[in-house]
Amino acid sequence: MGKTIRIGIIGSGGIAGEHVKHYKKIEDVEIVGVADIMPGRAEQFIERWGLEGTVGFDDHRKLLELDLDGVSICTPNVAHYTTTKDALSAGKHVMLEKPMSVTLDEAIEMVQVSKQTGKMLNVGFQPRYDPNMGIIQQLIQNGELGKVYYVETGGGRRRGMPGGTFVRQEIAGAGAMADIGCYSLDLALNALGYPKPLTVSAYTSNYFGTNPKYHKEASAFDVEDFGVAIIRFEGDLVLNFKTAWAMHMDTLGATMFLGTDAGMKITPAGTGPWSGVWDGRVGSISLFHDIQGHHTESGIPLIQHQVNVFEEKIKDFVDAVREGKPAPIPGEQILRNQAILDGILRSSLAKKEVEIEIPEL
Structure with missing residues (x-):
């Protein structure tokens, strides 16, 4: 014992x-x-x-x-x-x-x-505990993609808005960005080794949450249900980030890493109106590269597992x-995730690009 x-x-x-x-x-x-x-x-x-x-x-x-x-x-x-x-x-x-x-x-x-x-x-x-997340990180950290210069991540639910404490700013602080967007950021940033963010230019809206046609708590809904941002990082890297709780679209696209030697496309698992975001499992991983001068797409076999x-x-x-x-x-790592969420909300409110300043701790 x-x-x-x-x-x-x-x-x-x-x-x-x-x-x-x-x-x-x-x-x-x-x-x-x-x-x-x-x-x-x-x-x-x-x-x-x-x-x-x-x-x-x-x-x-x-x-x-x-x-x-x-x-x-x-x-x-x-x-x-x-x-x-x-x-x-x-x-x-x-x-x-x-x-x-x-x-x-x-x-x-x-x-x-x-x-x-x-x-x-x-x-x-x-x-992070999905073993396939480890494959994504390993491919990038081992240099399979060369220098990664552009990343696109995020996710969108056709219709998947929570209620209660999630949709009131005084309790939640933020909406879709904080609820599901932080997962997308962690997927990308953890794979990259959590680079330091420098600037954010963002837009957010809540056209669905504030409409009684789509949400039964529309009168109390005062957080964002959609957001998009361009984030610049140290090392000449840019991230295109987008998240939606609700939208008239089937998907906001796959997560993509573009590198000088190869590109990688990843899709989340799951189907239905609440799927399409990175709070679940990996659905597929594809590597785009050249072999003998030929454009080649290689499907990366997923680890089949029952990990909870x-x-x-x-x-x-x-x-x-x-x-x-x-x-x-560790909190000191996720601090950079929070810095981006903070920057997105500040940029959206100011309607312009804002700088991110993180002190040495």
Whole structure:
């Protein structure tokens, strides 16, 4: 028997249930407490998930007074900043749901507190655990494409708009960009080694979400349901990024990496109105290159697997806590993802290109 890892859960919505489900599968993990700002909700969650001996709180700071090794933060986006800082300051490792924060300044401070306390800030991008994501990264990192100079990524749902806390700016901070766009960015940027972004020129809109014909909460809908941006990076690299919760189109196209020696096209798996974005699995990988002067397209065989990517995300966090390893998906890396989301919203509001400034931490 190893040391029991004691976990707290902050926020008791649907995503918190996914965390609990997978924590319960891991030997020597105990969910000690749950906190939710709404009185009584933590206790209801504890009962629903059969968490015997787990204590409920309506103040996350009371939860953090317990003897905990780590916490999963599953709150609405606007609460990520405060709960993460408080958890790290209380000496707990953090498993944080995406997006990292609402603004770049918040993300910077969160990383600073992680460094000051020596506690890990791990951000939950579970699509990375699809083994085929590793193929994409390996092909690029091994130089198969030569110098990558242009990337196109993003995804669009024909009709796949959430509701509730996702569509109110005061709670979510942002819409489709933060909800599903951050996954597309992580796919591309992780494969490239997370280059440093320099500028963003962006446009966003919410013609579908604010129309009662398409959304039952149109009167409360005040985030973006569509966005597009051109992002420049160090190393003479440009990214064309586009995301939609809803649109009159079947697809916004594949993810593409253009390199001096080859190009790569990747499609997401899944069908139906809620598919077409990078919060799931890889559907296909194709390499475009020249052989003996002939234009050649090579299909890259996918790894057929039954990996539960969410389960792997939780296991990886627990292993890092247990073994004292660095964060599997560190906050200082995802800081650049958040910087782009922050820049997109600033650029869209200003209707012009904006610079991205990330301090050395």
